[in-house]
Structure formats: C-alpha cells, structure tokens
Amino acid sequence: MNWRHTLLNASALTLLLASGPAMAADDLLDAPEVSISAVESGTQGFYLRGDLGYSGWTQEGDPSLRVFDAGSGTSSSAPFDNARFDKPFSGSLGVGYQFNDVLRADLTGDYFDGRFDGDGEAAIACDGEAAGTSCAGRAGAGFKAIGVMANGYVDIATVAGITPYLGAGMGMTQLRWNDVSLRTTCVAGAAACSGAAPLDQTFDGDSSWRFTYALMAGASYNINDKLKLDVGYRYSQIADGNMFGSSDILGRDDGLGRHEFRAGLRLSLW
Numbered sequence: 001m002n003w004r005h006t007l008l009n010a011s012a013l014t015l016l017l018a019s020g021p022a023m024a025a026d027d028l029l030d031a032p033e034v035s036i037s038a039v040e041s042g043t044q045g046f047y048l049r050g051d052l053g054y055s056g057w058t059q060e061g062d063p064s065l066r067v068f069d070a071g072s073g074t075s076s077s078a079p080f081d082n083a084r085f086d087k088p089f090s091g092s093l094g095v096g097y098q099f100n101d102v103l104r105a106d107l108t109g110d111y112f113d114g115r116f117d118g119d120g121e122a123a124i125a126c127d128g129e130a131a132g133t134s135c136a137g138r139a140g141a142g143f144k145a146i147g148v149m150a151n152g153y154v155d156i157a158t159v160a161g162i163t164p165y166l167g168a169g170m171g172m173t174q175l176r177w178n179d180v181s182l183r184t185t186c187v188a189g190a191a192a193c194s195g196a197a198p199l200d201q202t203f204d205g206d207s208s209w210r211f212t213y214a215l216m217a218g219a220s221y222n223i224n225d226k227l228k229l230d231v232g233y234r235y236s237q238i239a240d241g242n243m244f245g246s247s248d249i250l251g252r253d254d255g256l257g258r259h260e261f262r263a264g265l266r267l268s269l270w
Contacts, residue, residue, distance in 0.1 A: 046097050049106060051230070051264030053090040058114075058258055063243070065120035065137045066250040080118030080139065087114035090260065094151075098268075102155055110147040110173070116140065116243070116253070126184050126199070127248060132191030139251055141180040141205055141243065147173035147212055158222075165232075167216035173238050177205025180244040180251060203244035203251075210239040210255070220266065228266040235259055 066077040089112065096106025117140045126135035151169030180203045186193035218232015236258045243251040 044098050044100065046095065046269045047104075047106075047266050048269065049092075049094045049096060049108070049230070049264055049266045051092045051108075051262045053092070053112075053234070053260040053262040055088040055090060055112070055258045055260045058088070058256060063116070063118060063251070063253045065122055065139065066252070067122040067124045067126070067135050067137075068248045068250075074124065076122040076124035078120045078122045080120040087112070090258075092264075096151075096266075103153070104155065105150070105152045108149050108151060108169075110149060111145065112258075113142065113144045115142045121187060126186050128196065129186045129194055130191040133189050133193055134187045136185045136187050137249075138183045138185075139180055139243075142178040143205070144176045144178075145173050145238070145256075146176075147171055147238075149212065149214060151214070151216070153216070155220075161222040162219050163222075164219040165217070167218075169214040169216070171212050172209045173212040174207065174209050175238065175241060175253075175256075176207040177243050179203065180205050182244075182249070182251070184249075201249075203246060203249075205244050206242040208241045210241055212236060212238045218262070226268045228268075229263075230266055231263045233260065234262055 062079045064077050064079050066075055068075045090110060091112070092108045092110040094106045094108030096104055098104040117138075119136065119138050121134055121136040123134050125131055125133045129135070149169045149171035151167055153165050153167035155163050155165045157163065182201045182203060183198050184201070185198040186196065214234055214236040216232055216234045218230060220228040220230045223229055236256075238256040238258075240253060240255040243253050245251065
C-alpha cells in the first residue's frame with residue numbers, strides 16, 4: 001500500500017540524516033593533527049654545531065687617516081672616503097648544551113677574513129711638501145679575524161618540526177691586519193705642490209683583541225632525533241682599533257658591523 005511505502009521512505013530518510021553528523025564527527029576524529037608545543041621534552045645534553053655565513057653588508061663606520069706634521073707638532077684626521085670591505089664569507093664551530101626545553105647556550109669559534117680599500121685626504125701637507133697643500137692617501141690591506149663567542153638562546157616553540165629562536169652573545173675578536181700599502185699624494189691648495197711623484201709606503205699592520213657582541217634570530221628544523229638544520233640571521237659588532245701606524249701617519253678602523261645570513265647543523269651527542 002502507498003502509506004507503507006511512504007512510511008518506509010520517511011524512515012530511511014531519517015536514518016540517513018541522523019548518520020550524517022556521526023560520519024562527520026568520525027572524519028574529524030580521523031583528521032591528521034598539527035601540534036604546537038614547547039620544544040621536545042627530554043632534549044637535554046651537549047651538542048656540536050658548525051655554520052657557514054654570508055655577510056653581504058658590512059658597516060665599517062668611519063675608518064680614518066691621520067697625518068702628523070713633525071715641524072708644527074699638529075695633526076689632521078680625515079675619514080677614508082669610499083671605504084669598503086670585501087670577502088663576505090665566514091665559518092664557525094662550537095659546542096653547546098641544551099638545559100631544558102627552552103634554554104640552551106654554546107661557545108663558538110668564528111673565523112673570517114677580508115680586504116679593506118679606502119681613500120682619504122688630510123688637511124695637512126704631506127712629508128716634504130709646502131704648507132698650504134693637503135695630503136691624500138690611498139690605503140689597502142687584508143685582514144683576518146678570529147673570534148670566541150659565548151651565546152645564549154631561547155627556543156620559542158616547535159611547529160611541524162620547526163623551532164624559531166632568539167639569541168644574543170658576547171666575546172672577543174682578534175682582528176689582525178696584514179701589511180698595509182699606502183700611497184700619499186700632494187694636493188695643491190693655497191700653495192703649489194713640488195711635483196714630486198706619489199710616495200708608496202708599506203706599514204706593518206696592527207693586531208688587537210676587541211670586544212664583540214651579537215644578536216641572532218632564526219629557526220631550526222628537526223632532520224631526525226639527533227640532527228637539526230639551523231638557518232638564521234646574526235648582527236655582530238666588533239669594536240674599533242688601529243690598522244697601522246708610524247711616527248708621522250696613522251690609520252684607524254672604526255670597527256666592523258656585520259649583517260650575516262647563516263646556515264649550519266647541530267648534532268646532539270646524546
């Protein structure tokens with residue numbers, strides 16, 4: 001009879017509608033989970049690290065050339081115009097310790113080298129030239145830097161194996177200048193130059209230990225339980241010091257501020 005078919009159809013429709021929410025709930029329960037948590041628990045112990053860096057932008061401040069006049073006992077200082085530092089690559093090795101899920105620290109040894117070239121003009125006569133002229137100098141030298149840094153980090157959280165972090169460090173850097181080549185040339189002013197050829201001189205470069213600090217930000221990725229890929233940015237500032245010097249001329253750098261992008265590996269020892 002028709003009323004029986006109608007009743008059966010209504011019952012089937014009711015069961016179908018009732019099963020829909022249950023099936024949707026089951027689908028939600030079976031959906032993959034994305035976890036956001038603190039850094040993995042139990043990650044405590046020593047680790048080794050190695051990094052390579054690229055410093056595409058180096059702030060050299062105002063390196064200067066100072067010329068002394070022995071006759072008058074005066075001196076004049078001028079910045080190196082168009083000063084530049086090249087060779088932007090660096091490397092570091094270190095050992096660290098993960099204290100808990102958030103805090104870790106390491107001690108690293110850093111190395112980089114480069115070359116400085118710059119021009120300057122001091123408002124004082126070159127040696128042997130008349131008063132009223134000025135002395136222009138062009139300097140060039142290579143350098144090597146070895147640093148020891150103590151660094152601390154805060155690991156913020158781990159999302160899908162990626163852990164962002166913030167860090168800071170301080171230490172000392174030995175900046176060792178190689179032999180410095182300097183060409184001085186008389187520049188006419190109130191008086192005329194003698195016409196002598198430019199004077200080429202070579203000075204022993206200075207070497208000194210300088211205070212250094214650094215600020216870091218980046219993220220690590222868990223390759224496996226022991227190995228992490230670390231990618232980040234570091235700004236470091238090395239204090240100023242002498243480049244070279246003699247009784248009548250002095251070159252001084254204004255420190256180095258290095259903006260570096262770094263990539264490396266961290267290996268947990270246990």
